[in-house]
Amino acid sequence: MINRLRIPLAFAALLCLGSCNKNKPADTGDNYLQVIGEYEQQLPGAGYRLNLSYNGPVAMRHAFVAWADSLQNKVPDMVKSNESIYVNYMPGQTGMHIRKDMYQTNITYILTVADSSLYAHLTQDLLRRNFPFTINVVGAALDPAKKLAVQQHMLEQALVNARAKLGFLAGKEHLYKITSIEELDNTMPYGPEYYDFNRKMISRVKVRATLE
Known part of the structure; x- marks a missing residue:
């Protein structure tokens, strides 16, 4: 019984060795x-690709959108990429009656600016208007x-x-x-x-x- 098993095992080993060498x-x-x-x-010569987001009360949404729309003259390729409305629950408020002042909205725009001077101008203007915002550099913009x-x-x-x-x-x-x-x-x-x-x-x- 032992001798009968040795031949198939040896043959299988040779096959494996041959295939390994062939594919190596x-x-x-x-x-x-x-x-x-x-x-x-x-x-x-490259510009900046920016993400500009408003994240605050729904009551301020109209003012922010109007300001963002006014940028179209300076930044023609500015596009809105996201908008959502949600309820901002604080700890312990779950299950309570929802008031209008609890609604929050998030609006995100993608835009390209030619240099850091426009980036700085946008930041200063947003701070002056007291909008809750974030602005992030997400890439360098190169002429296609x-x-x-x-x-x-x-x-x-x-x-x-x-x-x-x-x-x-x-x-x-x-x-x-x-x-x-x-x-x-x-x-x-x-x-x-x-x-x-x-x-x-x-x-x-x-x-x-x-x-x-």
């Missing part, structure tokens, strides 16, 4: 290199006609950086052949807030190569 990539041994190429660029050219340039420079790293790691005695290039998340290493607020862009590529 050629550059997974000691003869490959993998690096991250990076390139960071300041965009002084220029964006593709900027992205291509940055990818090229990130690849130059990757090639320099590969050349250093390979050493003078080795040549290398690039086998794959993958574009990575472009908001590292400091997170999107750093790049958005400082109007910077970063391009990162993962490059894999075999030694020859």
